[in-house]
Amino acid sequence: MDKPELIIDGKRLDGRMPDQLRPIKITSNPIRNAAGSAYIEWGNNKILAAIYGPREALPKHTGNLNRAVVKCRYTMAPFSSIEEHGRPGMNRRAIEISKVTKEVFENVILLDLFPGNEISIFVEVLQSDGGTRAAGITCAAVALAASGIPMRDMPYAVSAGKVGETIILDMNKIEDNYSDADMPVAINPRTKEVTLLQMDGALSRSQVTTALTMIEKAGETITKIQREALLRPYEKVSSKYEASI
Amino acid sequence: MKKLVIPGEMLSDKPLRLDHTVVENGKTCSTVIGLYDESASSLIPVEGLWYPRPGEKVIGIVEEAKLNTDLINLNAPYKGLIISKFTEGNIVNNDIIEATVKELDKTGTIILIRPRVLYGGKLLAVKPSKVPRILGKGETMIKMIGEGTKSSISVGTNGLIWLKGGDYDLATNVIMRIQEESHVPGLTERIAKMVGVSTQQNRE
Numbered sequence: 001m002d003k004p005e006l007i008i009d010g011k012r013l014d015g016r017m018p019d020q021l022r023p024i025k026i027t028s029n030p031i032r033n034a035a036g037s038a039y040i041e042w043g044n045n046k047i048l049a050a051i052y053g054p055r056e057a058l059p060k061h062t063g064n065l066n067r068a069v070v071k072c073r074y075t076m077a078p079f080s081s082i083e084e085h086g087r088p089g090m091n092r093r094a095i096e097i098s099k100v101t102k103e104v105f106e107n108v109i110l111l112d113l114f115p116g117n118e119i120s121i122f123v124e125v126l127q128s129d130g131g132t133r134a135a136g137i138t139c140a141a142v143a144l145a146a147s148g149i150p151m152r153d154m155p156y157a158v159s160a161g162k163v164g165e166t167i168i169l170d171m172n173k174i175e176d177n178y179s180d181a182d183m184p185v186a187i188n189p190r191t192k193e194v195t196l197l198q199m200d201g202a203l204s205r206s207q208v209t210t211a212l213t214m215i216e217k218a219g220e221t222i223t224k225i226q227r228e229a230l231l232r233p234y235e236k237v238s239s240k241y242e243a244s245i
Numbered sequence: 246m247k248k249l250v251i252p253g254e255m256l257s258d259k260p261l262r263l264d265h266t267v268v269e270n271g272k273t274c275s276t277v278i279g280l281y282d283e284s285a286s287s288l289i290p291v292e293g294l295w296y297p298r299p300g301e302k303v304i305g306i307v308e309e310a311k312l313n314t315d316l317i318n319l320n321a322p323y324k325g326l327i328i329s330k331f332t333e334g335n336i337v338n339n340d341i342i343e344a345t346v347k348e349l350d351k352t353g354t355i356i357l358i359r360p361r362v363l364y365g366g367k368l369l370a371v372k373p374s375k376v377p378r379i380l381g382k383g384e385t386m387i388k389m390i391g392e393g394t395k396s397s398i399s400v401g402t403n404g405l406i407w408l409k410g411g412d413y414d415l416a417t418n419v420i421m422r423i424q425e426e427s428h429v430p431g432l433t434e435r436i437a438k439m440v441g442v443s444t445q446q447n448r449e
Contacts, residue, residue, distance in 0.1 A: 148278070148294050148374060149373070151252040230251050
């Protein structure tokens with residue numbers, strides 16, 4: 001199949017500008033059984049994240065007596081995608097994404113407080129349209145904060161890529177498949193630490209700088225959405241009484 | 246002025262000695278969702294886990310009663326351990342006990358002392374971050390609930406509450422309401438109205 005034209009008259013196939021994010025909506029704590037959970041709708045991506053723990057690390061040999069361990073499981077529902085990604089269970093890609101997600105959160109959770117315990121992060125992709133690892137990390141960060149697990153920062157993730165010579169932000173499925181490069185990045189907004197950086201394809205040094213600038217700018221919007229999602233339930237209760245006064 | 250903060254949010258550009266915060270590069274940042282009062286320099290978590298401190302009262306279920314030690318499930322990331330020299334009487338599996346924290350060892354096990362078996366009643370699990378609000382200042386809130394519902398109530402700082410006798414349902418509803426509205430001012434008056442008890446202020 002020929003490569004489709006991804007940018008027409010300066011606009012992308014879904015009508016977005018190169019530096020524009022897809023609409024993002026986050027709800028905190030949709031799953032009552034979990035210690036904390038979140039649901040994100042990022043464009044056409046629909047993802048659930050749930051946190052269990054801190055609880056005793058089992059099997060015992062996986063635990064660490066000095067600190068907690070983070071375990072992450074990223075999976076795509078069999079019905080989530082029109083392509084091979086939707087195979088049920090763990091595959092090569094799911095294992096990789098679980099690993100990188102785990103490493104993002106190992107950097108922000110105060111693990112020393114819970115020796116011998118594990119914190120389990122489950123990310124389940126219900127509908128996928130490109131950029132699910134970034135959306136999964138953003139969603140899991142909200143779920144972790146909602147569970148009360150102490151964190152140094154609220155990480156967010158978003159991808160950037162290249163179509164021809166144009167750098168584009170937050171790529172969807174078609175752009176992901178046919179672009180010249182794809183670079184998902186996770187950042188801790190307060191310290192600006194990069195906790196995830198993967199790259200597919202080739203980007204020049206100046207293009208990476210442009211992409212990172214775009215990502216940081218988009219991060220301000222994403223952090224704001226994460227914050228609103230976390231505080232909405234409390235503000236809702238407060239406003240009920242403020243209205244009655 | 247109180248404001249809601251999220252993890253990673255900067256509270257002060259000076260290092261402060263506050264619970265639930267980290268100090269990095271001389272700046273103090275929150276690690277939890279909480280209510281920050283800048284004038285009083287306090288951060289009250291609205292979502293948070295329990296960190297045991299010596300002298301705190303906890304409630305747990307006996308998981309494994311052995312000859313020398315009893316293992317207690319505290320519904321927390323820490324296991325409770327009672328050494329038999331601290332026990333009086335017999336403790337068997339599945340007993341509900343109330344005990345005091347002696348210390349937390351490096352492996353995350355809490356040594357408990359002064360255990361007391363609680364017979365009958367029922368257990369209620371709440372978020373540990375809401376326990377201070379359920380107890381109230383000088384335990385006034387919980388006394389008020391006990392007075393209004395005629396229940397015997399014992400609150401563990403680990404988030405387990407034991408209730409016996411009186412109006413169970415009302416006591417449960419009241420505690421759940423405190424959990425939901427703990428961050429909203431005027432809670433004591435609303436709870437007093439709910440349990441039909443006049444508050445200290447009204448009496449005066």
